[in-house]
Amino acid sequence: MADRQKVVTPNPALKLNQAGFDLGLYKGGKTTLCAGCGHNAISERIVSAFYEMNIDPYSVVKLSGIGCSSKSPAYFLSASHGFNAVHGRMPSVATGALLANRTLLGIGVSGDGDTASIGIGQFVHLMRRNLPLVYIIEDNGCYGLTKGQFSATADIGSTLKTGVVNDFQPIDTCVLAIELGATFVARSFSGDKKQLLSILKAAIAHRGTAMIDVISPCVTFNDHEGSTKSYAYVQEHEEYFGEVSFVPYFEEINVDYEPGETVNVTMHDGSQLLLSKLPENYSPNNRAESIQKLIERRTQGELVTGIFYVNPEEQNLFDRLNLDDAPLGTLPQEKVRPKPEALDELMAELM
Amino acid sequence: MADRQKVVTPNPALKLNQAGFDLGLYKGGKTTLCAGCGHNAISERIVSAFYEMNIDPYSVVKLSGIGCSSKSPAYFLSASHGFNAVHGRMPSVATGALLANRTLLGIGVSGDGDTASIGIGQFVHLMRRNLPLVYIIEDNGCYGLTKGQFSATADIGSTLKTGVVNDFQPIDTCVLAIELGATFVARSFSGDKKQLLSILKAAIAHRGTAMIDVISPCVTFNDHEGSTKSYAYVQEHEEYFGEVSFVPYFEEINVDYEPGETVNVTMHDGSQLLLSKLPENYSPNNRAESIQKLIERRTQGELVTGIFYVNPEEQNLFDRLNLDDAPLGTLPQEKVRPKPEALDELMAELM
Amino acid sequence: MNTIGDKIQNKVSETSVQTKINDIVIHVATANGSGSQSANTALLRSIFQMGIPVSGKNLFPSNIQGLPTWFTIRANKHGYVARRDQIDLLVAMNPETATDDLFKMQPGSLVVYDEPLKLDSLRDDIEFYPVPFNELVKEIVPNAKLRKLVRNIVYNGIVAKLIGIEMAEVEEAIRKQFPNKPKAAALNIQAAQIGFEFAAEKLPSQDKFRLERMDKTKGKIIIDGNAAAALGCLFAGVTVVTWYPITPSSSLIESLIDYLRRYRIDPETGKATFAVIQAEDEIAALGMVVGAGWAGARSMTATSGPGISLMSEFSGLAYFAEIPGVVFDVQRVGPSTGLPTRTMQGDLLSTAFLSHGDTKNVMLLPSSPEEIYEMAGQAFDLAEQLQSLVFVMSDLDLGMNNWMADPFRYPENPINRGKVLTAEQLEKLDDFGRYKDVDGDGIPYRTLAGTKHHKAPYFTRGTGHDEYARYSEDHQNFEVLLNRLNKKFETARKLVPKPVVEKMENAKFGIVAYGTSHYPIVEVRDALQKQHGLATDYLRLRAYPFTEELAAFIDQHEYVYVIDQNRDAQMYQLMKIDFGTKRIGKMRSLINFDGLPLSSDRVLSLILNEEKDSKNGR
Amino acid sequence: MNTIGDKIQNKVSETSVQTKINDIVIHVATANGSGSQSANTALLRSIFQMGIPVSGKNLFPSNIQGLPTWFTIRANKHGYVARRDQIDLLVAMNPETATDDLFKMQPGSLVVYDEPLKLDSLRDDIEFYPVPFNELVKEIVPNAKLRKLVRNIVYNGIVAKLIGIEMAEVEEAIRKQFPNKPKAAALNIQAAQIGFEFAAEKLPSQDKFRLERMDKTKGKIIIDGNAAAALGCLFAGVTVVTWYPITPSSSLIESLIDYLRRYRIDPETGKATFAVIQAEDEIAALGMVVGAGWAGARSMTATSGPGISLMSEFSGLAYFAEIPGVVFDVQRVGPSTGLPTRTMQGDLLSTAFLSHGDTKNVMLLPSSPEEIYEMAGQAFDLAEQLQSLVFVMSDLDLGMNNWMADPFRYPENPINRGKVLTAEQLEKLDDFGRYKDVDGDGIPYRTLAGTKHHKAPYFTRGTGHDEYARYSEDHQNFEVLLNRLNKKFETARKLVPKPVVEKMENAKFGIVAYGTSHYPIVEVRDALQKQHGLATDYLRLRAYPFTEELAAFIDQHEYVYVIDQNRDAQMYQLMKIDFGTKRIGKMRSLINFDGLPLSSDRVLSLILNEEKDSKNGR
Numbered sequence A, B: 001m002a003d004r005q006k007v008v009t010p011n012p013a014l015k016l017n018q019a020g021f022d023l024g025l026y027k028g029g030k031t032t033l034c035a036g037c038g039h040n041a042i043s044e045r046i047v048s049a050f051y052e053m054n055i056d057p058y059s060v061v062k063l064s065g066i067g068c069s070s071k072s073p074a075y076f077l078s079a080s081h082g083f084n085a086v087h088g089r090m091p092s093v094a095t096g097a098l099l100a101n102r103t104l105l106g107i108g109v110s111g112d113g114d115t116a117s118i119g120i121g122q123f124v125h126l127m128r129r130n131l132p133l134v135y136i137i138e139d140n141g142c143y144g145l146t147k148g149q150f151s152a153t154a155d156i157g158s159t160l161k162t163g164v165v166n167d168f169q170p171i172d173t174c175v176l177a178i179e180l181g182a183t184f185v186a187r188s189f190s191g192d193k194k195q196l197l198s199i200l201k202a203a204i205a206h207r208g209t210a211m212i213d214v215i216s217p218c219v220t221f222n223d224h225e226g227s228t229k230s231y232a233y234v235q236e237h238e239e240y241f242g243e244v245s246f247v248p249y250f251e252e253i254n255v256d257y258e259p260g261e262t263v264n265v266t267m268h269d270g271s272q273l274l275l276s277k278l279p280e281n282y283s284p285n286n287r288a289e290s291i292q293k294l295i296e297r298r299t300q301g302e303l304v305t306g307i308f309y310v311n312p313e314e315q316n317l318f319d320r321l322n323l324d325d326a327p328l329g330t331l332p333q334e335k336v337r338p339k340p341e342a343l344d345e346l347m348a349e350l351m
Numbered sequence C, D: 001m002n003t004i005g006d007k008i009q010n011k012v013s014e015t016s017v018q019t020k021i022n023d024i025v026i027h028v029a030t031a032n033g034s035g036s037q038s039a040n041t042a043l044l045r046s047i048f049q050m051g052i053p054v055s056g057k058n059l060f061p062s063n064i065q066g067l068p069t070w071f072t073i074r075a076n077k078h079g080y081v082a083r084r085d086q087i088d089l090l091v092a093m094n095p096e097t098a099t100d101d102l103f104k105m106q107p108g109s110l111v112v113y114d115e116p117l118k119l120d121s122l123r124d125d126i127e128f129y130p131v132p133f134n135e136l137v138k139e140i141v142p143n144a145k146l147r148k149l150v151r152n153i154v155y156n157g158i159v160a161k162l163i164g165i166e167m168a169e170v171e172e173a174i175r176k177q178f179p180n181k182p183k184a185a186a187l188n189i190q191a192a193q194i195g196f197e198f199a200a201e202k203l204p205s206q207d208k209f210r211l212e213r214m215d216k217t218k219g220k221i222i223i224d225g226n227a228a229a230a231l232g233c234l235f236a237g238v239t240v241v242t243w244y245p246i247t248p249s250s251s252l253i254e255s256l257i258d259y260l261r262r263y264r265i266d267p268e269t270g271k272a273t274f275a276v277i278q279a280e281d282e283i284a285a286l287g288m289v290v291g292a293g294w295a296g297a298r299s300m301t302a303t304s305g306p307g308i309s310l311m312s313e314f315s316g317l318a319y320f321a322e323i324p325g326v327v328f329d330v331q332r333v334g335p336s337t338g339l340p341t342r343t344m345q346g347d348l349l350s351t352a353f354l355s356h357g358d359t360k361n362v363m364l365l366p367s368s369p370e371e372i373y374e375m376a377g378q379a380f381d382l383a384e385q386l387q388s389l390v391f392v393m394s395d396l397d398l399g400m401n402n403w404m405a406d407p408f409r410y411p412e413n414p415i416n417r418g419k420v421l422t423a424e425q426l427e428k429l430d431d432f433g434r435y436k437d438v439d440g441d442g443i444p445y446r447t448l449a450g451t452k453h454h455k456a457p458y459f460t461r462g463t464g465h466d467e468y469a470r471y472s473e474d475h476q477n478f479e480v481l482l483n484r485l486n487k488k489f490e491t492a493r494k495l496v497p498k499p500v501v502e503k504m505e506n507a508k509f510g511i512v513a514y515g516t517s518h519y520p521i522v523e524v525r526d527a528l529q530k531q532h533g534l535a536t537d538y539l540r541l542r543a544y545p546f547t548e549e550l551a552a553f554i555d556q557h558e559y560v561y562v563i564d565q566n567r568d569a570q571m572y573q574l575m576k577i578d579f580g581t582k583r584i585g586k587m588r589s590l591i592n593f594d595g596l597p598l599s600s601d602r603v604l605s606l607i608l609n610e611e612k613d614s615k616n617g618r
């Protein structure tokens, strides 16, 4: 029998954030993922990020596909509507939901199987459209829920516990996303609380598609030697692309800056994003360069994390569609059913 | 009533190539595409390439998805088995067919809608697998067969005849293919007979996935101002990436070469590929650099053609699977049904 | 079929010794992309403007240019608009098919043809009208490329003279074709006039067929079913539209886009009260519909067979998670890619059970522009009332052909959004269970994302869940859920449009049909009564699941014919699944699956064959 | 269902006053990922090794670790292996479910439990056996992480002592579980022994249930249906295997990969005579099967419900273009993602009509490991003979549970590749038409790509085509083609495996069932005869389309029950579609759709309810 309590009722006894919501509303149900699963750590960061950003949880929608990762929306933001869709197709469902109500803040959670295998088509087209959505890949290089088969982000040469070796080059979702037109692309590691929280906050403040590939080791099926996604490997090989820290609602800082220095990108809600600029002349708003950098470092076997690309100026899908400011889904009849005169006019033309 | 003649019978009265096959076997049925359609020009080049390369047409399979472009296999190589599959799914059908018979030479024809919209998922995974297949995108930036809607390679800002404007950045299939691990990536223009023929020949000689994006204007729906795929636009804006000419069965030329010079890549059948090396230090076997170059030139609004990337050394799918040399599909029973002792052994283990 | 069918045709022919007034079938054979579409539509319109009931059917290839295309116009004083197998007047413009086309004509019929084709040497039992089309247009159009486009309209003038269409109407009709291009209109009118004059001077007249002004089209409109559906969506207040182009559904969306841009930009804000997305494929198209429907939009997509197949997985999700959405299936010939430009009612069975597991879907079955316009509105209401997908099963014949119709009525009822709870309503409730059957009709209440109340949020999923939308693998929860979904389907039975029943006195049997099969049946029932003394009753299905009227209809008759435009008698099969032996025993299946709009001749011969067989005690 | 079902259970309970020999249902409640799988399999095996017929069913959650899991072992001297609703001995290891589990037990049954759970305070009508599991393993496993994994095997020893399983068999069974890990085996054996000794010393003995050595499992194997299917594919000579992981089908492919790597590397060349591709999704998986089947491979994939939905478009292509391929559907609970780890026969209707247009598919219906092994072979032969997809409809119960089986027989017949023409054969032919019905059976001849003959090449497509595989939009070609496909389906009727019929004298009615419904029916028929004096006949379907035996069976009986494990009575519906009123009138549908393996109790109560109702003249 499932637990009979059905909604998280606000609990003012708990500490409230500045928007007046208690932490309980940001938390979710008890996880059914494995103890130690990277995905749980990500859920925790999501809880913190939304709480600390003072987001009204009732205005959030959380969506996912199918997989262990895709279960996690049940484990955060219990006061938000959730939608666990079908495998690999969260992007389309999220697109529909947010078109129906553009005032919602969307967060989509997917797995590497969900995104890079069955879902790569919807991923590609989501990135092109620049739908305002925080899109998180909980990336463990395997299919956790179906017991550990390789996904398309599994590293070439890595081995399953059964000894089967992966012959195929992994898909680099960050390079793809940048190339395809995503306007916020980052990578982090589920074990790196500080960086992940910062990136999440920046993503939440972004008004376009914010794609975060979070390396999130599967402790059960992918945490063994030969796997480059295991905790040990990641901790050894990880390297920061830049120090990332999120500064909400501070005064605006100039984005024009010199190599080796620090850059502030101003987000649409006025909050800002502080990036350490790489000495190699890295700029967070040059597509070609960030792709090149990523490929280069990847070729050297390095796992780079950080925010690779941000473009807060690009028109998002709502702008492109010249969408009404009010949620389409609840427009009153007067707004959506043309007057009788319109029908008369049309009929006259057809006579 | 369809024409009652059902097979192209060899016609020795026609000129034979060195392998002893007459040109008629390389030709196809009468085209039903629009007069002047770029796709027809591509079919003609394909006929020439296979004829001049002395490929046994009976050992070729030609496959496609659905679209005007995907009809074209009916218009070349009548002596080859053909398969017009479903929309966007040619890659999987081709994969199956070539696994069943690795001795076949596969040529797949797709459209930009077929590849970059509905088929982008299969495209991505085909590129990763390095299946030996010549993969041609007949790229007109629109859906010809369904009357001209935008495809995902339509340029941002281009307009339909109805005045609808495309708001989305085009997918650059060449950049994608290189990033995803394709081992031969090129772009050409259907009106450029010489270059296209050379590239086709090089692709035919390649033993891995050879992806060619051929800009192929749709004269009916996409040949108007505002479209960047129209003949006029292409002819104005086209720029050669390098002079390409194919030299079959000549002696091997060294691939180690200096910027500004010319490079010969040795193909697996011993035939070679001659490339003019760009002064900008372009090398046809550096993934990161060719991607960078492509993006750079694209950003400048240039349409680059040529062979961008070739890696003849990469293991292809057959190698990776350690596949028997004989066609799997016709292995005799002795090879595919284990002996009774095997069953006895297995049963004993289960007792 | 042929013997009886032939007999009927012969009979019709025999009666044609005198001049037939306002009763003719015209067949124009051209090549795709040759500009014949405007000429044919103008021809159709000119007859319509004379007050004569008329219909036009375009038989076109699945390519863009150069392949044979036929356009059939039927003008009929009784208002019969179904296809006829027999053609009275052929306009043979296409050298590729001219001979074949000619040999399909009945002796004594009329053939206008492009003179160089020299058809008159092939048969001597035909009345030939050779026309030197190229010569005629040369004078007025020196540019050869342009000439090709104008050449066709010449036959509008020829035909007008030959059968009595008033030239004023021809001109008016051509002007309608080029509303914003007065120059093009003028040129085309000139060409038609040249044709008219040529016919007057050089061609013999005939007295077999004659059109005369009547008043049967007054106040009517001409529209294709796809545009009608689009208008229905417009007035239903659709807000999210997704699509992936596919023949024959593309023009539904393209019309809708036009209408939306025209009537749904908020005059105050200048912003769109709708969103249209051309998706990457049909999976994504339905995924977006589902997401949008879930979040409160009136969402829809349109597709055809291959798209329906791809929508299978999302169909199951929508069924199980109870999400509204409207899908137009403009059916074409399957299986597989099939014949993309031919018509069929081939997706009923797969749509009814679209998805694995125990999935069942609601379908509406429009048969006319008026009806698909109205059903579009009903579909959105039903989808939201039932919290499920509603499939509107149109077909190529309805969707892409030109139909005469009564002007559409402005919706009488306000938009029905179904059981949606607001924050205020939630506040008053003790308890909200997203999947609880509170009203006993199997339909639960829902809340929309963004509702600012702590009871509102719930988690939607395609996995097992309890009445409070919580994940559950409990088998009892599962049984309760599936039984409730069944109950909801029973409720649907009461909400869907009822069939239309038409009776005659002393009917010998009943006919059950749906969609575009309607038109031949109207004609055939008259023919059966008048020519064969057979009175019939007729039930036209308008929805699945079936309503009680269907059962009653079967009960009232000794037997009923069930007419399907598909090989596997799909509606008949759905009826078999639903009914018990007594009713099944009365059902007789009649099928046609040649991809052509169902002809009256075909239906008549099917029924007469059966009647003969049963007389012979088969 | 409950009243009658309860009565039956009570009856069974009443008879249990004396010691029941070799007749017990053991239920082990643990948590997922806690290492219980090895313990449970070893427990099952130890009973099997004593010669007692036994079956094991795993009821597990759709997660990887930490959620409740139940394993049910039924040992039965008569060989009944169906699930029973009543449990005789509960091993309660999971604190989360212990109370619930306990309250489901009948009075007088036995409960072994983890002592800290203190279950004995909750009921007083149960025989309790508290065991301090943690204490017991502490001595032998100091490492706490490891201890968790070994803890479970202790109950093997406890249960062995309690009901009389020989310790030697327990040890042997454990060794089988760890074939290449002697250390792990030793540790586990030690733990089991500790359990055995504890039970001997500290627990009271009982005399309600006792296992005694018999000889009913000699020469038998234990295997799950997925592995059996994989073996069938191995010996059928499969060459191209594609898949996309999905529960409960993944282990079919994973077993197959193991077998292929072991037996299908050519000893001479060291190269693989097979290719396995993990595709990007199910659409690609079937696309590859179709491509491979077209080019001559024996190709296959395995999936479950959601995958079947995604395969819809390619299914239509394969049907229409006539391409062989085998699809295993290991069915789970739908609609949508449903209950991924529960069993159901829910995909029959959607698979039979999988795709838009008039598509129809062949399905095989295995019910045992032996049969799915053999049907795998038949499926490949049939697919190539019929040039179509063949769907093997397994389910989670068959696929993932452990079954006793007879050793598999080596295939008697050589591989049947169907009508494939070689260059030599082509040379002798005047005429080759790829889609010509030369033999009158609806099955044309084909050639494979690469055949070096000028007559060999043809163009395959999902669009309309004539007998020579040329593109055609001609409606007559289309009708000919669709009618021939229908004829081929009729031929399939003659080629598919016939049903198995079992009779009793003076049978009052017939039972029609398929797949895993077989096991409860075997038991229920005996019960009906012995306890209710009702003799029955039984037809077990093995394929769709139906063969003539089904019609004959219905004709021979006053009425027949049709048993489906799905809500919509899907097989019953398929039968209704196929049959006329006389037969339909005799069919009565019985359904179960709770996602659990069908229990004998459930079937018995369903039938008795109906019998009672019909006695009461319903």
Ligand SMILES: Cc1ncc(C[n+]2csc(CCOP(=O)(O)OP(=O)(O)O)c2C)c(N)n1
Pocket: A066, A067, A068, A069, A070, A087, A110, A111, A112, A113, A114, A115, A138, A140, A142, A143, A144, A145, A146, A151, A218, D244, D245, D246, D247, D282, D306, D307, D310, D337
């Ligand atoms: C259409 C479909 N195919 C297959 C599955 C089975 N399936 C469930 S989860 C999953 C993969 C999950 O992998 P990933 O997205 O990486 O999530 P993870 O479990 O690793 O977090 C698969 C293949 C499914 N549910 N639906």
Ligand SMILES: Cc1ncc(C[n+]2csc(CCOP(=O)(O)OP(=O)(O)O)c2C)c(N)n1
Pocket: B066, B067, B068, B069, B070, B087, B110, B111, B112, B113, B114, B115, B138, B140, B142, B143, B144, B145, B146, B151, B218, C244, C245, C246, C247, C282, C306, C307, C310, C337
């Ligand atoms: C599943 C499916 N959806 C839609 C269609 C309709 N359709 C046929 S061709 C085509 C687009 C073709 O575009 P492209 O591949 O660019 O080829 P082109 O005609 O431009 O050469 C579409 C959408 C289809 N056949 N199948």
Ligand code: SF4
Pocket: A032, A033, A034, A036, A037, A038, A039, A068, A069, A140, A144, A145, A217, A218, A219, A220, A221, D064, D065
């Ligand atoms: S199986 Fe792997 S991905 Fe799934 S919950 Fe466990 S650790 Fe996480």
Ligand code: SF4
Pocket: B032, B033, B034, B036, B037, B038, B039, B068, B069, B140, B144, B145, B217, B218, B219, B220, B221, C064, C065
């Ligand atoms: S419509 Fe365009 S793409 Fe299609 S055949 Fe014509 S020119 Fe070519």
Ligand SMILES: [Mg+2]
Pocket: A067, A069, A111, A112, A113, A138, A139, A140, A141, A142, A143, A144, A151
């Ligand atoms: Mg994963």
Ligand SMILES: [Mg+2]
Pocket: B067, B069, B111, B112, B113, B138, B139, B140, B141, B142, B143, B144, B151
């Ligand atoms: Mg195109």
